[in-house]
Amino acid sequence: MAYMDGITCICDNGRTLEDHRPIVGDDVISGIYRKAAALQGKRVLHVNSTYQSGGVAEMILSLVPLMNDVGVRTQWNILNGEGDFFTITKNFHNALQGQTISFSDDEKGLYLRTNECFSGQMKIDHDLVVIHDPQPLPLIRFYEKTQPWVWRCHVDLSNPDTELWEFLKDFILDYDRMVISHEEYHRKGMSMEQWICRPAIDPLSEKNRDLTDAEIAGLLEKYGVPIDKPLITQISRFDKWKDPEGVIDVFARVREHVDCRLVLCGSMAPDDPEGWAIYRRVEEKAREFIDAGDVILITAEDHLLVNALQRVSCVILQKSLREGFGLTVTEGLWKGRPVIASRIGGIPLQIEDGETGFLLDPTDTDGFAWRIRQVLENPELGERLGRAGKEHVRQNFLITRLLSDYLDMLNTELGVLNT
Structure with missing residues (x-):
């Protein structure tokens, strides 16, 4: 279940890590608890552009409760945008996947203004920030950065439109880590680590649980x-x-x-x-x-x-x-x-x-x-x-493996690796 409280998505699906033990086994569950041990009380923020309709939102919806369940205080905020903004960012999505599209200065300006306006509604004092996809990418420019920021890109970056990539790259370079889904999406000229993290599904969600x-x-x-x-x-x-x-x-x-x-x-x-x-x-x-x-x-x-x-x-x-x-x-x-x-x-x-x-x-x-x-x-x-x-x-490709990957990333970025 998910609902909006202002810009924050409240999600409590009632599932815990222990609920996954019969599916993935004891070793997987024990490994997750070990990775989470040094992260108790750490605060993480996810930001994307919608809390419904699509694989990104579904993954966050399942991941956030599990991160909280293992002791990482995790919040999910949704960028508020209007029709013209989403038309522009849909074109961004198409261009990142190879379509040639021209963007005017006015469109780029609206994209930045929407993010600047949204930044005024959202306080960020978390230990790590994860920004998903291009819609909220420029948010990093409107905060005094005091923690690691991660850009998680879920689209195919193997052949992006050159003009758009150069425009977005200017923001991406401010991030500490770029997360992609496939080796083929690596981009040259990036100073930060480009880390591969495969998406996953929740086997206990409404979309995947057993049905009578x-x-x-x-x-x-x-x-x-x-x-x-x-x-x-x-x-x-x-x-x-x-x-x-x-x-x-x-x-x-x-x-x-x-x-x-x-x-x-x-x-x-x-x-x-x-x-x-x-x-x-x-x-x-x-x-x-x-x-x-x-x-x-x-x-x-x-x-x-x-x-x-x-x-x-x-x-x-x-x-x-x-x-x-x-x-x-x-x-x-x-x-x-x-x-x-x-x-x-x-x-x-x-x-x-x-x-x-x-x-x-x-x-x-x-x-x-x-x-x-x-x-x-x-x-x-x-x-x-x-x-x-x-x-x-x-x-x-189950959500427990995705949770384990995120805990690895947190341990690395926050410098609290278990020994």
Whole structure:
């Protein structure tokens, strides 16, 4: 559960570190307690731009209570921005992922003024500050820096727009550490450490916990999703980098050979103003399938629905064109389902082609269609991939590992390494 109290997000999901012991084992839990021993009472602040809709917010929502549970006093603040600000920062996001975009001085000015205004609402007297993504990046300029600041970038930085990168780099260089998700996102000319920290999911969250058959049936009925045909699902925002229009092309090819159904499910994030325009394009492209009941578009913010869809799907897709990491892939693997995804960003860290899922070039429409048909026509193949994928996530991409990584970073930055 999360709600806003001014600029602070209050999150108490009722879960403790001990609740994860049956899933990850005694050694993992004991190791976390040891790392937290020297950090008791230390204060950490996370800042990002939204408390809902998206993997970043979901990770912070699970991480903050666990950090508090092990004795690190952790707070989460949300930057207040308006429509024009989020339009600008959405363009920043696109440019960081390779799109060429021009930014006017007025736009850059609004970006800085919004951060300056927000800084007047927020006191920072913590032992460490973690700033997530570009939206609140300039905040560091509006405080007397008396503690380490960390910039955590969740997007693909392998080929950013040069002009925007140089603009943002001026702020990034003020930070003590830059945290990225993949070796390929390292940037030259940075004086601070660029530390790799893989994202993770919470296996006990509403989106990932076990569901009863009755819960699943009720959710599918509520949202009008029949399962009389094999179900193919992509869970992602209606964002051009997730290529929902390309997914429709793939489905059209599969549908020529297999009677199946496609669900595209993605909530509309408040800091993503492009979502509805892309949704309407997808709706128009898929109109014939929608009218026939073979394509279902859902924009609800319902984590239990996502959970249910992933559990009943015969195939889970992630046909992204760019992807910082791809937590929807992690979620699908955790449900023990076969995942077919693009060989880009952090997805290959999760999928070993042919072992824990299938990887393809994001533009290979025929290849995606062929792999989907292969799984639909060979259920035992999907079961084998699903088992291997779930175990890979258990070993590498659960929230306890992310917590452990953050404790390592805190011990290093605060100079309280255990001996």
